[in-house]
Amino acid sequence: MNGMEQFECFLLDGHYGRMKATAAFLDAAKAELRQLLEGQPERRIEYSDLGMVAKFVPKPVSQVNQQQLIEDLSDYFWTTELHPLIQLDPKKLSDSQKEELAGFLLPATYYAKPSLNKKGKAYVQIPDILFGGQSEEELVAEIRNVTFQKEGYSKRYEEIKEALLNDLSLRREKKIKRDWCSFSYVEHKPAYDMERLLAELPFDFIIEHGKVQMTELKEWIGRGRLSKSVLKANQELVDLQLSFVVMSLESERKMLSGMEYRRNQLRIAQ
Numbered sequence: 001m002n003g004m005e006q007f008e009c010f011l012l013d014g015h016y017g018r019m020k021a022t023a024a025f026l027d028a029a030k031a032e033l034r035q036l037l038e039g040q041p042e043r044r045i046e047y048s049d050l051g052m053v054a055k056f057v058p059k060p061v062s063q064v065n066q067q068q069l070i071e072d073l074s075d076y077f078w079t080t081e082l083h084p085l086i087q088l089d090p091k092k093l094s095d096s097q098k099e100e101l102a103g104f105l106l107p108a109t110y111y112a113k114p115s116l117n118k119k120g121k122a123y124v125q126i127p128d129i130l131f132g133g134q135s136e137e138e139l140v141a142e143i144r145n146v147t148f149q150k151e152g153y154s155k156r157y158e159e160i161k162e163a164l165l166n167d168l169s170l171r172r173e174k175k176i177k178r179d180w181c182s183f184s185y186v187e188h189k190p191a192y193d194m195e196r197l198l199a200e201l202p203f204d205f206i207i208e209h210g211k212v213q214m215t216e217l218k219e220w221i222g223r224g225r226l227s228k229s230v231l232k233a234n235q236e237l238v239d240l241q242l243s244f245v246v247m248s249l250e251s252e253r254k255m256l257s258g259m260e261y262r263r264n265q266l267r268i269a270q
Contacts, residue, residue: 002167002169007114012123017123019154021125022149023150026143028131029143037244046249047137052140056244070206088101089210110185111186112183114181114183120180143246144248164183
């Protein structure tokens with residue numbers, strides 16, 4: 001079966017609807033558990049018998065002065081070295097500028113997206129979700145069990161999307177309508193060849209129309225290529241949110257091990 005046929009089977013067999021229903025249940029169940037736990041002083045609550053953990057994680061929200069940060073980065077590196085850190089922001093470009101810069105675009109990349117029509121939506125029924133009377137442990141057990149179910153559906157859905165992406169007829173037609181849905185072959189946001197742009201355009205243009213790739217910048221900071229103070233000087237804390245996370249102890253262990261491994265790799269690379 002091609003990717004479109006695989007998705008239709010996934011939909012008609014009820015798996016797509018169950019994937020959506022399990023996601024809705026988990027959102028509601030975690031919100032309910034958060035309400036139960038918010039009055040407790042502990043920020044991390046472990047349920048050893050269930051192999052699960054719930055925790056409140058501070059999440060700072062910052063605004064970055066992009067123009068000043070780009071300008072400051074040029075004090076530490078040759079402008080031609082900054083291409084991994086900077087990308088043009090399409091929102092800052094006029095239509096005429098986009099036309100002038102079309103020759104600097106990197107080859108387009110795509111993703112595949114199914115969209116249900118009225119007939120298809122009939123296969124996705126989200127039941128009302130009500131809680132009452134469950135203990136913390138019972139609620140956590142439900143979250144654990146439903147998470148396992150959702151992961152199975154989500155894994156299969158990702159496989160189907162990969163098959164859709166490789167579907168030659170969809171790549172050729174860009175959009176195909178079927179009985180229960182339509183399939184679209186959609187271009188990602190454009191990205192520019194920054195190595196060429198930094199070499200050929202005035203740096204003032206990059207300062208005005210660029211944005212810093214924060215993930216890459218933090219890796220440079222982690223490797224010791226740049227002081228964290230450069231970022232902090234251009235960063236303003238506007239909010240401190242408290243995220244609520246529920247996961248298995250095994251997932252937490254893997255996450256912490258991965259973070260430690262990454263820190264070690266960054267130290268080695270210094």
